[in-house]
Amino acid sequence: MKSHRVLKMFNPIPRTFLREYLIVYAVLLSLVLTTIQQAEAIIIRDDRDDADYIVKDADYPALVDLIEKGDCIGTLVHESFLLTVAHCAADMDEGDPLVINKTPNSVSKIILHPKWKKRRDEYDIALLRLKKPVKNVTPLPIYRGSDEVGNSITLVGRGVTANGLRGERGAKNDGKLRKCTNIVTKVDDHFIEILFERPGEDGITEIEGVGAAGDSGCPVFMRIDSVRYIAGLNSWGDGPKGIKVGQYGAYDYQTRVSRYLEWLDSVVKFPDPPSKKTGALIPTIRTTHLPSGSMDQLLLSFSAENGKSYAIEKSSNLLSWEVLESGITGKDSRIEKSYPAAGVRGFLRILEE
Numbered sequence: 001m002k003s004h005r006v007l008k009m010f011n012p013i014p015r016t017f018l019r020e021y022l023i024v025y026a027v028l029l030s031l032v033l034t035t036i037q038q039a040e041a042i043i044i045r046d047d048r049d050d051a052d053y054i055v056k057d058a059d060y061p062a063l064v065d066l067i068e069k070g071d072c073i074g075t076l077v078h079e080s081f082l083l084t085v086a087h088c089a090a091d092m093d094e095g096d097p098l099v100i101n102k103t104p105n106s107v108s109k110i111i112l113h114p115k116w117k118k119r120r121d122e123y124d125i126a127l128l129r130l131k132k133p134v135k136n137v138t139p140l141p142i143y144r145g146s147d148e149v150g151n152s153i154t155l156v157g158r159g160v161t162a163n164g165l166r167g168e169r170g171a172k173n174d175g176k177l178r179k180c181t182n183i184v185t186k187v188d189d190h191f192i193e194i195l196f197e198r199p200g201e202d203g204i205t206e207i208e209g210v211g212a213a214g215d216s217g218c219p220v221f222m223r224i225d226s227v228r229y230i231a232g233l234n235s236w237g238d239g240p241k242g243i244k245v246g247q248y249g250a251y252d253y254q255t256r257v258s259r260y261l262e263w264l265d266s267v268v269k270f271p272d273p274p275s276k277k278t279g280a281l282i283p284t285i286r287t288t289h290l291p292s293g294s295m296d297q298l299l300l301s302f303s304a305e306n307g308k309s310y311a312i313e314k315s316s317n318l319l320s321w322e323v324l325e326s327g328i329t330g331k332d333s334r335i336e337k338s339y340p341a342a343g344v345r346g347f348l349r350i351l352e353e
Helices: 015-021 257-267
Strands: 005-009 032-037 063-068 071-078 081-084 097-100 103-112 126-130 152-161 172-187 191-195 219-224 227-238 251-256 284-289 295-304 309-315 322-329 333-340 347-352
Touching (some): 081 227, 152 322, 191 227, 227 257, 322 333
Antiparallel strands (some): 081 126, 309 322, 309 347
């Protein structure tokens, strides 16, 4: 397995602070080179079934295995281009074979960001031009905003897997595609940061996870108005003193796509993003009350299909929506959730991710 990741150290801002006070801001990161590790994949919570994380390849036809299955991923962003990280693309050659949605293709040109250097992580982004345009897969849109902090993201990758107790130690690669969710804690001019929280900590998502060895370049999605955008590309991981990569308390870094728009647009004329999706699921809502008569808990339930993932969003004005919880996995039964009534004033909706 090729070595594809550089680890760095800096002082993080606790994610729970961001969530509790709904502060959205960007902080420039002070990055210091430390050591070399491999590429990214998915590490899961130790208290959740692995089956909750596994997804079907058919649900993500725009994802393409690059160097080998379980070692680097590219994502179709144009009928003739894949988006990935530079440290993966640099290990490829023009003419390398690819399979996109079961259809053979190949790399006709490798386009690395001109400022990327092998022993640094900054500018870790690249495009692969395809020999043949892809007509049987819809390209995924890239994110063009700047408000990633505090938002829920979904990572989708293939490679070694383990849980947060062990991290990458003893991880295995079974070739299965997995997804996990997390919350953006920091951004800078190059990266998006997420933190792997421990079960029971405030702010942990239902299928919380981070990257590990195996799938650099895997897409990191943000959902805006029910449209899935590529906000990041899995790049490298790090841990504070005493915490290994992939363990609870470790950090994971994604190339921040929105900071490379000028370069990307100079190479590719990207298609317009898809229209906003409509048709949120209708939940059943009940409330419980305190002896004083005031509302205590909001009880929400809705029907869910097996293997599909759902998000619950709230709004005060029906115009802007905030993710209340994401990565909720359906199991052919009704999903039931409980929230403090004081924390969900306004409107709620349930969307399929």
